[in-house]
Amino acid sequence: MKAIVQDRYGPSDVLRLSEVDAPVPAAGEVLVRVHAASVNARDWHVMRGDPYVARMAFGLGAPKVRVRGTDFAGRVEAVGDGVTRFAPGDEVFGEVDAAFAEYVRVPAAGAVDRKPANLTFEQAAAVPLAGNTALMGLRDAAGVRAGQRVLINGASGGVGTFAVQLAKASGAVVTGVCSTRNVDLVRSLGADRVVDYTREDFTRGGGTYDVVFDLVGNRSLADCRRVLTPTGTLVLSGGGVSGGGSLLGPIGLIARGRLVARFVRQRVLALTAVPCRENLATLRELIESGAVTPVIDRTFPFGEAAEAVRYLEMDHARAKVVITV
Ligand SMILES: NC(=O)c1ccc[n+]([C@@H]2O[C@H](COP(=O)([O-])OP(=O)(O)OC[C@H]3O[C@@H](n4cnc5c(N)ncnc54)[C@H](OP(=O)(O)O)[C@@H]3O)[C@@H](O)[C@H]2O)c1
Missing domain, CATH: 3.90.180.10 (Medium-chain alcohol dehydrogenases, catalytic domain)
Known part of the structure; x- marks a missing residue:
């Protein structure tokens, strides 16, 4: 599959579109075909290994996780053994490492939930x-x-x-x-x-x-x-x-x-925000009730993911920046 990877720390030009092995869902996991991902400040912090002290967590010489991205929205493609919460075809959104990719593997009990019915994939990816x-x-x-x-x-x-x-x-x-x-x-x-x-x-x-x-x-x-x-x-x-x-x-x-x-x-x-399935459900309810609506500044095609991260980091993006996959 195609993914946005990096092999060293640096500015956004360290990010490149590359072929990597597609993930295979293990027992208790779901495989999601990603339709949209959003960019967070976390992505440029990891991309740059900044602040330096955080490299103890991100990886000392280069990020331990090569594929960038955290937020995704997409459709369940397959489920591993024992998964009953989701079935192929379900529309979902959530938070997991390596979301700037055509597929992500997510623990079914992790930060993944049904996509708000009134949102597009792009809007849903902006939320988690x-x-x-x-x-x-x-x-x-x-x-x-x-x-x-x-x-x-x-x-x-x-x-x-x-x-x-x-x-x-x-x-x-x-x-x-x-x-x-x-x-x-x-x-x-x-x-x-x-x-x-x-x-x-x-x-x-x-x-x-x-x-x-x-x-x-x-x-x-x-x-x-x-x-x-x-x-x-x-x-x-x-x-x-x-x-x-x-x-x-x-x-x-x-x-x-x-x-x-x-x-x-x-x-x-x-504050240390921890990815949380129950909070995704709370956000979904608030969004479906009309109390909360995600705001998107710009949407970039997948091949321009590096530009999307650069835009968020350098250009005072307004609200969320989204990548369509
Ligand atoms: N603790 C946690 O668990 C956690 C989780 C998520 C995010 N964060 C952190 O929270 C921060 C915000 O995240 P985000 O995703 O909202 O980032 P963001 O989308 O990049 O937003 C940054 C905000 O900073 C404002 N800003 C920039 N320069 C400013 C200045 N000189 N004075 C006042 N406002 C200024 C921008 O507004 P203008 O464009 O109007 O200037 C914009 O509203 C990031 O540092 C992120 O790393 C922490």
């Missing part, structure tokens, strides 16, 4: 990692409740566009922070207030927010905590400058956050 991160950040980490004031830094990005809608669906009063060209988009997703960071500094406003969900990592802990109520919650999700070459990247801010959390009344939490 970003939607799950937003859900885990707001619901599980921050415990957002109706009436709370929630600020999302990075509201126009892949995770942010889900976070605005999910916070709104929880009944929160939502403020989104983004650049000028994305103000209308973030407002259209339901934000009650939008801060254009090129004109206004969201950290200059007093202790206003019950929850700050930081998806950019460009502000200090003190800055983010300043706008929280005395018992508010700061959720740190990552961030980091594209272009490669950082030692710690967002891990520095997260480590400082963990330390500071021991000494202050406010909650400072570092």
Whole structure:
């Protein structure tokens, strides 16, 4: 089959379309014919081996998993022994390593679920990692409740566009922070207030927010905590400058956050989103009910996957970037 592979770390030109062995589903696994995949910040972090410290997990000299990609949507082609949850022909979406490929092999009990009925494959592929991160950040980490004031830094990005809608669906009063060209988009997703960071500094406003969900990592802990109520919650999700070459990247801010959390009344939490089947089902229900809709900036053909990753990394993509396979 064809897949997007890399054999060394580097910028997007290390990615190439190549022939690799097609996966064969083992017992308990499903084989999915991928129709669409989406690009996440995770893909360029792994592609570049950035931050360097993360290479201990990604692979020291080159990525352990040669095929890039995480999010997929497609049709079940075959199932391994013992699989009863899925049958050939089912339309599914999910999260697994090596998704920039014609086929992926996924544990049937893993992060794979029935595709939302009202979405195309392209839209469905945009959901899993970003939607799950937003859900885990707001619901599980921050415990957002109706009436709370929630600020999302990075509201126009892949995770942010889900976070605005999910916070709104929880009944929160939502403020989104983004650049000028994305103000209308973030407002259209339901934000009650939008801060254009090129004109206004969201950290200059007093202790206003019950929850700050930081998806950019460009502000200090003190800055983010300043706008929280005395018992508010700061959720740190990552961030980091594209272009490669950082030692710690967002891990520095997260480590400082963990330390500071021991000494202050406010909650400072570092989010690690873990792929989760139940969360895919929750997202599917929210999407089918109309409460959440994935936003796609651009769709690239499979042969231009490297350009799709470059676009997300370098060009301030708006919401999600999708690859059709
Ligand atoms: N902890 C976890 O488990 C986890 C899981 C998933 C993702 N993440 C991390 O979360 C972060 C967000 O992911 P994503 O997929 O949403 O990334 P993304 O789609 O690339 O979005 C990045 C966002 O950053 C904004 N931005 C860029 N420069 C900015 C600046 N100077 N000030 C304010 N905003 C700025 C962009 O908005 P404009 O274009 O409007 O500037 C955009 O909304 C990434 O760092 C990713 O690695 C963490």
